[in-house]
Amino acid sequence: MLARQTNGAAAAKHEGTVVIAIVDYKAGNLASVKKAFDHLSAETVVTADPAAVQAAEKIILPGVGHFAATKVLDDAGLREAIIEQIERGVPFLGICVGMQWMLASSEEAPDVHGLALWPGECSRFPSGVKSPHVGWNSLHIRNGASRLLRGIPDGTFVYFTHSYRVPLLSSTVAECEYGGGFSAAVEQENMFGAQFHPEKSGSAGLRMLENFCQI
Template sequence: MIAIIDYGAGNLFSVKNAFDYIGKESKITKDKSDIQKAEALILPGVGAFPKAMQMLQETDLISTIKEEIQKKPLLGICLGMQMLFEEGYEFERTNGLGFIDGCIKYIQTDYKIPHMGYNELEFHEPSPLLNGIQSGDCVYFVHSYMAHTSSHNVAAYCDYGIKVPALVQKGNVFGAQFHPEKSGEVGLQILKNFASL
């Protein structure tokens, strides 16, 4: 079972529907025992970084998540991916979970913000989540902030006037700036790959 962590700021049901579609059992939950029993964890996110971190802290799940990622994979999606980093600068400086080194800042580009719509993945570092995917395949983005991190943490970029980290990873922790659950067959393949880790 994959635990989709419910802390009040996620795109929960579309993620669950995607796992249902690929035939992988998942559960939307805020229960520590569910998270401990799960094979893998999903941290979704929609909204603003400071509020989402506050809501996650209020669930008292952060210590449980930190313990569980020592032995099972976690995938952060969109804002959930951004929360994996050390800090964010949306409205104010806010501590993140610190699972991946780096920070989240506003996208500095001449292109329209938010970055919204399909964009191509440009592969950078090998990743098990990219099995069966090709560099140049498209996934769906909706965001105004991006990760600044060491390039060895980046499995794939997208080009939006600047190179935006699209898929990041460190150990058992993975993050998709895009929405795999809204990215058609490519996104479903990424979720299949995650579910098979």
């Protein structure tokens, strides 16, 4: 079982460690994300407690499954905690559905509201391609100054698995092509998003997570 340390954030902070809160909103499993940070010797807490999110120095919102699952974030008071932290400048990384939630909405669940950090809506892949988009696809890096993608060459392969996609935005730092172009990674100030799974993308993905740790 995952170690759910609701008090871990505050305790570790006293020791001077940067604590990364991995937000647990009961959608899918977080073991893979936790495991990748363990490998990087980064201190993480897997938590559903808004207080632990508020105490964290970095926040990860993983995500697999349905956009509607993000509704739990509202019910648990996590949305407010995350918004507050982003406004304070705390680095925030949304992965997969976690990145999609950074937009206002998704066709997958039109009544569920995302953070609306950027305009736009997540849409389904066109009928001409197989869906979900599963497997290793290449990144076309659009912004070489990206801090998340530091040291990642253009054309690097990363692992995707998703049925809905984020359109190209002003904050898009890497693009992917599958039934048209879409945002593979977004970045603006302290806000980061990856549609792919860095924790499942081999050494390139680990490098990105390490980059995030160092921001």
